[in-house]
Amino acid sequence: MTTGSNGLSEREELETLLPWYVLGRLDAADRARVEAWLGRDADAARLITLIREEQQAAVELNTAARIPASLTVERTMAHVVPKRSSPAHAEGNTWWIGLRDLFTLPTPGAVRLAAGAAAIVILLQGIAIGTLWRHTPAVYETASGQSTASGAAGSFALAKFADAVTAQQMAKELGALGISIVDGPKPGGLYRVQIAPGRLSDTERDERILQLRRETGLFVLLTPAP
């Protein structure tokens, strides 16, 4: 009996290949070696039976392992891509979070594509509105005639009201929400509204806007304004 460099006899070396032979995962040369051995050694065939028993037991052990209910795709996704991990979140730039999430939240491809396209349209619309606002002279003043300069106290937003909202409903709801129109309408039906009497931080302002969007059906557009 010869012994190889690994301390195994020639027969043992062939035996090392048997598990992969049974799996059908040997290359052609090794498979031919094993088959030649199986052809000349009647006892070798018995080893195949042992390996099949071992494999069945290993498969049963693996598949018997309980899969915990908490092991879900969603939880792993949340672990890997936490929603609140970027500096933008720390700064509370909720408009950016919303925009970014449109691109990054895992959704089916078609929905994600549509959401992405909509986000781009909204972003471009915002840029256009902002530009338009800066270059359009005021054509309307509130009854009080108060200054609406950017530097005025308070926090402001650009608003476009839903078509179905009547003037009476608008006045009533805006009053209840503590919102006042300070300028407008501008081309496109836009108004500059004061959403808080004091200067809010960006985070507070964004939260206030989100809250107003959620809690009222008044606006089709409400976005931060200088």
Next chain:
Amino acid sequence: MNATVDDQWVMSRLAARDPGALRTLVARHQVRVFRFLARLVRNEAVAEELTNEVFLEAWRNASGFAGRSSLTTWLLAIAHNRAVSALRKRREEGWDDEQANRLADDADDPEVSAQKTEKAVVLRRCLDRLSAEHREIVDLVYYQELSVAEVSEVLGIPEATVKTRMFYARKKLSDILKGAGIDRGWP
């Protein structure tokens, strides 16, 4: 085994930070990775935590996937390294497989003891008594059905060592079976 076209596509999307690709990866491989880890670390909660870590590492290092191996092999290699670290930490904390085995034995009820008389049950229990290193290679070959080259890549050892390690794992299994009253006549 080289990466399939599908594997390459998933990884290219993952490298581009596409969460949809991550979802695909997790949905396809999560259970496989969990089972591999659960058998190694013998603790469901730890295995679950490590499974999440595996996908986090895949997400972070997607651009490092060269496509020389399949995605399965790549993920199992990450899982192997995570498990080795966890087991090392556990040993440092004085927790070893023997302890786990003793606890498992203590937990047997009379019904389970009676079942042990069946050969298949004994075989499963003896497989469970192998060392972590031997359990791992047995699972990679028999359950994950990896080739010699793939196991070599997962474990980071030469192919010759893969063959001999599997051979000695099987010999050890025969020894344990003999101790349990089953002589298979091999080796």
